[in-house]
Amino acid sequence: MTTTACIPNLAVERTSPGVLLARVSGNWRERATLPGVEPVRQVLREEPSVKSLEFDTAGLTGWDSRFVAFISQCAGMVRGRDIEVQYDGLPEGVRRLLRLAHAVPDKADAHRAIVKASFFRNVGERTIQGWEGILGLFTFLGQNLMALVNLLRGRAQFRWADAFQVMEQTGPQALGIVALINFLVGLILAFVGALELARFGASIYVADLVGIATVREMGCIMTGIILCGRTGAAFAAQLGTMKVNEEINALQTFGFSPIEFLVLPRMVALLLMMPFLCVFADLISIAGGYFVSVGMLDITSTEYVSRTIHAIQLKSFLLGIVKGTFFGFLVAYTGCLRGMQSGQTAAAVGQAATRAVVSGISAIVASDGIFAVLCNALRI
Amino acid sequence: MNADDIKIELEHLSMAYGPYVVMRDINARVNRGSIFVIMGESGSGKSTLLRTMIGLQSPGEGDILYDGQSFWGLDEEARRVQVRKFGVLFQSSALWSSMTLAENVELPLAQYTDWPQADRQEVVRLKLALVGLAGFEDYYPAEISGGMRKRAGLARAMALDPEILFFDEPSAGLDPVLSRNLDKLILELRDSLGATVVVVTHELASIFTIADDSIFLDAESKTVRVQGNPTELREHSPDLKIRTFLTRGEFSERGATP
Numbered sequence: 001m002t003t004t005a006c007i008p009n010l011a012v013e014r015t016s017p018g019v020l021l022a023r024v025s026g027n028w029r030e031r032a033t034l035p036g037v038e039p040v041r042q043v044l045r046e047e048p049s050v051k052s053l054e055f056d057t058a059g060l061t062g063w064d065s066r067f068v069a070f071i072s073q074c075a076g077m078v079r080g081r082d083i084e085v086q087y088d089g090l091p092e093g094v095r096r097l098l099r100l101a102h103a104v105p106d107k108a109d110a111h112r113a114i115v116k117a118s119f120f121r122n123v124g125e126r127t128i129q130g131w132e133g134i135l136g137l138f139t140f141l142g143q144n145l146m147a148l149v150n151l152l153r154g155r156a157q158f159r160w161a162d163a164f165q166v167m168e169q170t171g172p173q174a175l176g177i178v179a180l181i182n183f184l185v186g187l188i189l190a191f192v193g194a195l196e197l198a199r200f201g202a203s204i205y206v207a208d209l210v211g212i213a214t215v216r217e218m219g220c221i222m223t224g225i226i227l228c229g230r231t232g233a234a235f236a237a238q239l240g241t242m243k244v245n246e247e248i249n250a251l252q253t254f255g256f257s258p259i260e261f262l263v264l265p266r267m268v269a270l271l272l273m274m275p276f277l278c279v280f281a282d283l284i285s286i287a288g289g290y291f292v293s294v295g296m297l298d299i300t301s302t303e304y305v306s307r308t309i310h311a312i313q314l315k316s317f318l319l320g321i322v323k324g325t326f327f328g329f330l331v332a333y334t335g336c337l338r339g340m341q342s343g344q345t346a347a348a349v350g351q352a353a354t355r356a357v358v359s360g361i362s363a364i365v366a367s368d369g370i371f372a373v374l375c376n377a378l379r380i
Numbered sequence: 381m382n383a384d385d386i387k388i389e390l391e392h393l394s395m396a397y398g399p400y401v402v403m404r405d406i407n408a409r410v411n412r413g414s415i416f417v418i419m420g421e422s423g424s425g426k427s428t429l430l431r432t433m434i435g436l437q438s439p440g441e442g443d444i445l446y447d448g449q450s451f452w453g454l455d456e457e458a459r460r461v462q463v464r465k466f467g468v469l470f471q472s473s474a475l476w477s478s479m480t481l482a483e484n485v486e487l488p489l490a491q492y493t494d495w496p497q498a499d500r501q502e503v504v505r506l507k508l509a510l511v512g513l514a515g516f517e518d519y520y521p522a523e524i525s526g527g528m529r530k531r532a533g534l535a536r537a538m539a540l541d542p543e544i545l546f547f548d549e550p551s552a553g554l555d556p557v558l559s560r561n562l563d564k565l566i567l568e569l570r571d572s573l574g575a576t577v578v579v580v581t582h583e584l585a586s587i588f589t590i591a592d593d594s595i596f597l598d599a600e601s602k603t604v605r606v607q608g609n610p611t612e613l614r615e616h617s618p619d620l621k622i623r624t625f626l627t628r629g630e631f632s633e634r635g636a637t638p
Contacts, residue, residue, distance in 0.1 A: 157491055242476075242477070245472055245474055245477065246470045246471070246472050246474035247474050247475070247476050247477065249436055249470065249474060250468070250470060250474040250475075250476065250536075251476075252435070252436060252463070253434050253435070253436070253463055253466060253468040254463070254464065254487075254488045254491075254540075255460035255461060255463050255464045255492075256491065257460075
């Protein structure tokens with residue numbers, strides 16, 4: 001086979017009046033670029049009197065789906081004009097594929113209509129969406145509170161076994177990461193404080209700085225954020241997957257409330273575990289500060305401990321625990337909310353986990369700001 | 381027919397997703413103790429109808445009567461009590477993946493009966509034995525095959541001795557022998573438990589084996605095209621589309637007048 005025989009080629013000729021012959025030759029299989037339909041289109045435009053379109057494929061040595069698509073495109077161009085397409089000259093395989101492709105008529109109403117909505121319509125739709133989102137938040141909150149009330153009245157469809165299992169996952173199993181992060185935060189606080197305070201010869205106040213910052217803010221907020229990434233995402237993914245598997249539907253068909261059955265154990269577990277995790281985080285973080293102060297600054301062990309005890313007031317400590325417990329509530333709430341809102345595909349579950357973390361962290365930081373303002377006003 | 385013999389009535393039921401109407405004005409009656417098949421082309425709204433019947437999706441309009449009593453007219457709490465009379469086998473089995481098969485079957489019993497635990501476990505063993513899964517009590521759903529999951533789902537659906545059993549595409553994903561066995565099991569359970577059975581399927585072999593009565597949902601007109609016994613419809617329906625469906629298209633290829 002010569003090289004020229006391999007090159008895909010298209011020649012359009014008028015063989016007799018009104019008949020257009022597309023002569024296709026060469027190998028249409030292995031080339032990256034093929035002759036397009038342009039030559040055919042051009043001739044059709046120049047010759048309004050064409051009545052018939054024919055193909056000659058005697059020189060065609062190879063073809064694949066692109067060739068079929070090419071023929072289909074040619075046929076599409078003459079649609080609506082009074083031109084007959086003769087498929088006889090095509091290889092048998094191509095003819096059969098074309099017949100198959102045209103067996104089911106194109107469903108015109110199946111094509112998605114791309115409507116460019118007006119600006120006001122977009123704004124309106126977004127507003128309604130946003131409003132429904134907010135409504136959803138409060139509905140879910142209400143359902144959760146009702147479920148908690150039912151639990152206290154002993155009427156909830158609640159399994160302590162589930163709650164204990166979640167407690168184990170969110171409490172003891174999280175100790176490692178909580179310890180690591182909070183120890184490092186304690187270190188960092190001590191370093192930053194030591195550098196500045198040393199300029200005033202007040203290095204001993206590092207203990208105050210670490211102690212107060214930890215119990216009031218850093219302990220609970222860092223633990224909240226860790227749990228959000230670790231547990232909130234897990235909740236969303238678990239509930240989302242249960243939704244995909246129709247497990248939540250199955251609960252409903254037994255008359256079980258998914259909120260009481262799935263959300264409540266998670267909520268209760270976090271509410272019970274968070275205070276302990278917070279105390280643990282406080283101790284570890286102070287240990288981090290101690291490590292820096294005693295190891296690298298000229299502060300004795302006794303001095304550091306007594307300064308710390310002196311600096312930390314009970315109300316600061318309790319404030320941290322209350323905030324931590326509230327952050328635990330937020331983590332469970334956002335994680336479960338996003339999980340229950342998840343769509344029924346794998347991608348939707350991933351999205352639910354992402355949204356759980358994003359909304360959880362935002363809620364924690366925002367509510368911490370509100371706590372700060374309130375504490376300032378109440379002089380706590 | 382005696383009104384007491386009617387178990388389920390669909391009354392002017394319309395279902396929609398937002399503005400998109402799936403089905404409109406569905407009317408049908410299901411006799412007590414019969415096996416009722418909902419058939420139709422893919423995308424004709426069979427599963428949506430089932431979801432509406434078991435309370436997972438509210439209808440746009442109309443109502444469903446169980447034993448002559450409105451279902452969607454009930455408040456949520458009363459509806460939750462009503463659905464306990466149902467047993468549902470989902471297409472994907474929908475077993476609770478964090479629990480063993482025994483726990484799956486036992487959970488509804490633990491919630492709604494005050495039987496001692498030993499009795500409950502005995503009943504759980506019985507239900508699993510009924511579907512041929514004796515000995516698999518302590519397996520998790522992920523550890524067994526798809527066919528076994530289907531049967532375990534059926535055991536769970538029967539946990540509370542339901543008055544009505546719903547099946548969503550029971551033979552989906554099963555080989556022909558397994559799906560035939562499931563058909564036999566459905567017939568067996570209906571005959572022994574006396575439950576009314578509603579099945580969504582388009583599996584012809586299964587339709588002719590189990591159905592006493594059926595409706596055909598038509599995607600084009602978006603409503604019930606015909607109600608009747610499928611074997612009779614296949615032989616005597618004047619409707620070309622129905623006979624084509626029930627003969628896998630062979631009828632229309634032979635021509636409208638065989």
